[in-house]
Amino acid sequence: MVEALPVWFRAVLSQLLAILGTFLLLKSGGLFWASLGFAVAFEGLLAMAFGWMLRLPYWWLPIQALFVPAIVISWRLNLPPVLYLAGFVLMWLVFRSNLRERVPFYLTDRETWLAVSELLPRNAAFKFIDLGCGWGGGLAVLAGQCKSGEFRGVESAPLPALLGRFRLRNEKNCRIRFGDFWIEDLGRFDVVYAFLSPAPMPRLWRKARKEMKPGSLFISNTFEVPGVEPDQTLIPRDGRSGKLLVWRM
Ligand SMILES: C[S@@+](CC[C@H](N)C(=O)[O-])C[C@H]1O[C@@H](n2cnc3c(N)ncnc32)[C@H](O)[C@@H]1O
Incomplete structure (x- = not known):
């Protein structure tokens, strides 16, 4: 009650x-x-x-x-009041999406990114997107592993997006867009990766079903789609972020 x-x-x-x-x-x-x-x-x-x-x-x-x-x-x-204002602004710049989307800011560990890279084509060209990419650490790892891919990230928190764009400025096959992944057309990608929270998963699954191409991969780190069994579940060795749930659309 x-x-x-x-x-x-x-x-x-x-x-x-x-x-x-x-x-x-x-x-x-x-x-x-x-x-x-x-x-x-x-x-x-x-x-x-x-x-x-x-x-x-x-x-x-x-x-x-x-x-x-x-x-x-x-x-x-x-303490001087300006410190509180600075703390608030910093929090907002990093954790903005917590309020709106109920998705906190935490990162996939490297071991899990390496497990994701094993799901990607080695020689064929493909497009990958990380929905809510933080500061693009995962895109950098994947781009280093899979040279034939084009890696995109969307991030709505201003500070991580800005740091990510700076960090990946010299990576030719990586790009981060500052903005909302809900307006991204998932049909343009062969692999869609999300590490979010339970809250957006039902809506995200409906979007993925509507837009993604047959045969493309939808990967969720840790968070399940209620009532929809994944085609594959991977538990990365030493991964701290839980399991990778993979659906072939
Ligand atoms: C758990 S973090 C994952 C970061 C990164 N993908 C990783 O795995 O290391 C989730 C990220 O999604 C971002 N986010 C949440 N809702 C978003 C939205 N609607 N559009 C873009 N980014 C969003 C958050 O700001 C946060 O950085």
């Missing part, structure tokens, strides 16, 4: 309940001996407990515990 409420709402609610609980206890004298540090730590524990009761995902619980303590510590450090 409580799971029907959005996660952000449950997170805010557990913080508000914890602040209220701490305040009421302080006011009633229950924490009369408490220092500010103790009250803040108490609030954090309470927020974590409410988060748990409101069935927040487990990784939210330490965030709940540290949220108010972090605010109080940074307030006590008296």
